[in-house]
Amino acid sequence: MEILRYAAFTDRPDGGNPAGVVLDADGLSAGQMQVIAAELGYAESAFLSRRSPGRATVRYFAPEAEIPFCGHATIATGVALADREGAGDILLSTPVGPLDLRTRQVGNRFVASLVTVEPRVEGIDDDVRNELLQHLRLTVEELSADLPVQLSFAGNIHPIVPVRDGAVLRGLDYDYDGLKGLMMAQGWGATIAVVHRLGPDVFEARNPFPPGGVREDPATGSAAASLGAYLRARGDVAPPATLTVYQGSDVGRPSVITVDIPPTGGMTVSGGAVPISA
Structure with a gap:
């Protein structure tokens, strides 16, 4: 298992909001995810599982609790996926419902966009x-x-x-x-x-x-x-x-x-x- 670390909503490592990202969390229990999030100490971390072409399930954990939805960890996840697999779209299954996550290349970096559930x-x-x-x-x-x-x-x-x-x-x-x-x-x-x-x-x-x-x-x-x-x-x-x-x-x-x-x-x-x- 690889634990990635990204800063979201920024173009510099010492800016934005840090997030942990695990792209293959199928073997982790909720308790293990919580321990990892607590050890990282970031506001939230994202854990992907059940990945298939264009789809995945995601769960979000803060240091003290599971969170239904997290914007910055989702953006970090999108860029982390694009860094490894190239820009594209993925439909995420989250505790609050399905989210469209899209990435595109802007210059020499990737930008991610998510569409929220109905507000x-x-x-x-x-x-x-x-x-x-x-x-x-x-x-x-x-x-x-x-x-x-x-x-x-x-x-x-x-x-x-x-x-x-x-x-x-x-x-x-x-x-x-x-x-x-x-x-x-x-x-x-x-x-x-x-x-x-x-x-x-x-x-x-x-x-x-x-x-x-x-x-x-x-x-x-x-x-x-x-x-x-x-x-x-x-x-x-x-x-x-x-x-x-x-x-x-x-x-x-x-x-x-x-x-x-x-x-x-x-x-x-x-x-x-x-x-x-x-």
């Missing part, structure tokens, strides 16, 4: 919202005046928390244990997307990830997709549109995530990935 957006209970803000150590005055806090799903549920300016985003310092408890109680197994709008279709983001045992995620493809779904549902973008999300600079691993927002259906999340040394 949905819903409101958040006032008491839950208030507790969320308490654990994020954010005041109502620090929130965006134009964009509300809502829940958005494009494979994982992500609370979308827009803040008023970049200074609030830079100063984010949350209560790890309190936020983890709230997220576990609410069934939010992925990240909180704290975002600031830089332009009509450009955002910067920070993503706490305590359910996975990670203080902050450097690049979160599923959260970026959920942000795209949130903007479409609110009518804040005119599809087809392309959303750019900058993330990771606050933890020293800058990343760029691109989300194509169609008029209907799943979001298309794209990015590059590069191998990193053990």
Whole structure:
């Protein structure tokens, strides 16, 4: 068994979000996958099994738990496959449903794109919202005046928390244990997307990830997709549109995530990935 290491949503090994990738995990139990993910210590790792031409099954593990869907580990998987077998398309069977994963060559590197499951957006209970803000150590005055806090799903549920300016985003310092408890109680197994709008279709983001045992995620493809779904549902973008999300600079691993927002259906999340040394 070979454990590959890739940084996704970047073109440099010290940027983006690292992911472990195992392309032949048929002989591994869920417990073994969890141990490998914990030893790697990355936000998530992807394990492929039941591979056949154009198809495979994938499972995702964070250091402390299995995750239904992970954008950056899927992008890393696509590039890892392309590095070995050339660009192409593969249909992935995931715990949240089938995902189309496509790779193409751009210059001397590969770029991967995934199409998410059908998204949905819903409101958040006032008491839950208030507790969320308490654990994020954010005041109502620090929130965006134009964009509300809502829940958005494009494979994982992500609370979308827009803040008023970049200074609030830079100063984010949350209560790890309190936020983890709230997220576990609410069934939010992925990240909180704290975002600031830089332009009509450009955002910067920070993503706490305590359910996975990670203080902050450097690049979160599923959260970026959920942000795209949130903007479409609110009518804040005119599809087809392309959303750019900058993330990771606050933890020293800058990343760029691109989300194509169609008029209907799943979001298309794209990015590059590069191998990193053990």
